[in-house]
Amino acid sequence: MARLFSKLKAIDFFKKIPSDLTEATLTGAWISILAAVIMVFLFTAEMMSFLSTTTTTQLIVDRSPQNELLKLNFNISFPALSCEFATVDVSDTLGTKRMNLTKTVRKMPITTELERMSEKGSAVEDSSHKPGPKYDEEGRFDDEPDIDITVPLSHVNFEATLARYPIVVVNFFAPWCHWCQRLEPTWEAATKEVHDKYPEWDGRIRFAKVDCTQEMELCRTHFIQGFPSIRVFRKGHDDIVIGGMHEHESYMGDRTKEALVAFADSLVPSAGQPHRKHAALSAAPKTPGCNLAGFVMVKKVPGTLTVVARSEGHSFDHTWMNMTHLVHTFHVGTRPSPRKYQQLKRLHPAGEGEGDLFWWREKREKRGEHPQSTHEHYLQIVLTSIEPRRSRHSGNYDAYEYTAHSHTYQSDAIPSARFTYDLSPIQILVQETARPWYQFLTTSCAIIGGVFTVAGILDALLYQSFKVVKKLNLGKQG
Template sequence: MDVVNKLRKLDAYPKINEDFYSRTLSGGVITLVSSAIIVFLFFSEIRLFLYTATETKLVVDTSRGEKLRINFDVTFPVLACSLLSVDAVDISGEQHFDIRHDIIKKRLDIHGNVIESRQGGIGAPKIEKPLQRHGGRLEHNETYCGSCYGAETTDDHCCNSCEEVRDAYRKKGWAMTNTDLIDQCKREGFIQRIKDEDGEGCNIHGFVEVNKVAGSFHFAPGKGIHPSTFIFLDLFSIDTENHNISHKINKLSFGKEFPGVVNPLDRVEWVQREPASIYQYFIKVVPTIYKDITGRKIYSNQFSVTEHVREPDGGFSKSIPGVFFFYDFSPIQVIFTEENKSILHFITNLCAIIGGVFTVSGIIDAFVYYGHRAIKKKIEVGKLI
């Protein structure tokens, strides 16, 4: 009994006999209003508890030796696929000319409808049974060795396709001025293909993987020769001033997609007004890590961009129209982290809501009740007088 009595004395919630309760109309109204407020705040707190907030943190980017995937989807309404090539180069000295793997080209008519899809770069596949150097046909079990038409570097140097002849000429620094005299090019029908596709457009999409260092890539009517600046373009002596590089960027991103990413060049369109123009995009890439609520990490990038158009100035630039993307990397890395409120924080807020509303409503009820009693008492005193 002593223990029970001691516990009874520790009761912080003393009870009032029901005989001393006084229920009022104002108390009922305040109870309904406070209950509605509690319910509203309760569901608001549940919504906040279930909502995933994203916290942003900036750190120094210390990653080294990684690869970068550049995803693109670009449409050229009036430039044929046979002419369009993708070239890339970076400051480490790595060059990729007329990239063909992981890239799809779609021939488009003047209305933008797809005529044909194909994978490949400029030119055509090798001919199956080309001529030998001496002009005769290949016999059974003979090994083909096509002529490089004066561009051979050694006696056993062979050019087995039009593409290899062009590469040999590029290494010599020569220009191919008459492809009709080159058997490989003539039989592959590259010039005829260009004529057949005259007036068509091209959609080119896919991705390229480059080193994670500053560099550039471009879309142009031709194939780059100069290893660092892409100053020369080999086009089989075709006049590049007539090529229109008007384009629409349907999609351009660096790395994987993640929630909330905004690519500022998506759906950007430019129409060429002067012939032989060069359109340049200067891109600042910001390395980004996105951590979702499960702890999974997505390594990606964001970027900002500025644009510049180089109009023909009467110099050498007339022969090199194209769309150039120059990218560099920010030394700062952004980390996005998805977070939810803890269950303890949620319970604490619920207790605060219920206790706070009851306390405030109790104060208001007491103020109304005793104020009403005071007014009533004064009225009664006035009546007695």
């Protein structure tokens, strides 16, 4: 055993020198104190560096999962676009087109000053797809003598006519409108039959019509934007009062003679009862504007979100369409919580510059000098992934920052508001990283060993220099 221990001593890296062979010097003491101070200072700095985190930002190829959908959130007000016809469409470069999205979109009537009619307000219900109204076969009334018993009302006699009869059904039309032309013979035939069934002495219901090309201000006063629009007026106004709330009425059913006559028959019992709601009538616009708020899920490819006036069975006069709008908010993806938003500002301050890159929080108005204008916003979107050090899995989240450019132009197509988005293939990765423990140990050893070695070299140089100086002095004295 003693022999084994003797052999182990041969591999000792740190062979000891007997203490009686060493010599302590005052210079070595000062160098040792200085070296100790340097060691403590560097070790403390290294410890602080190890305990702190660093933020790195790098550009990588977008690593999002395939077939992942993108959420577009919006809140936009159109002071001159009725909720009756406002629709949201989405299309992309893959050929996908979705028209009149309603499931995740809420419509709220607003005034030209962007205010709701009441404090409570009521969102407009809309189905995802409503088939267009049915018409009589073309030429059905060709064999009958020309029927033109209803002279279009004007602003001169409009109010007087409404006040004279308990119920007046008014067809607001435009002669150039294709659907109005198809409805014209049917409307005249239905008017004749209704007036024969309920003559003047009965006085409970009347059919009338208004030519909106001749009475533009009258039609605009009643928020007519699509042709033909059939409104029901009771006691001189087109709304009923239920529970203190006013509901306007618009006929959206089939446009055949039988349907119109049956509709008139069902209305007659409610004559003189302005508080009775009719099941076949839909809510007509109370205000000229509409607020659209909600979200749509889209594929992560370039596409366009379009707000436009559309309806099956209605025509629109492009010169009447004013797509002026106000963007209250528009953001991509899930909006971060306040805690994550603070992390975002701390880790990625470049995303919170003057442009407010993550969403439009300030109201931005887009107004055209000409009513027949299309407003387009082009958004260049970049995915930003935030990976904080703590809560690496639960704290990770994605934010989408973008730059937006807007312009207005006129075209022969129906005016609209278009939000064209283009996703960058490059992703911004913001990571909070900490140094591994083995790097801390390696650096600490390097600090202690390096300072000790350098101090030893300096001490040896000074010691040998002093010895040489002493020898030279002794030689001169001898």
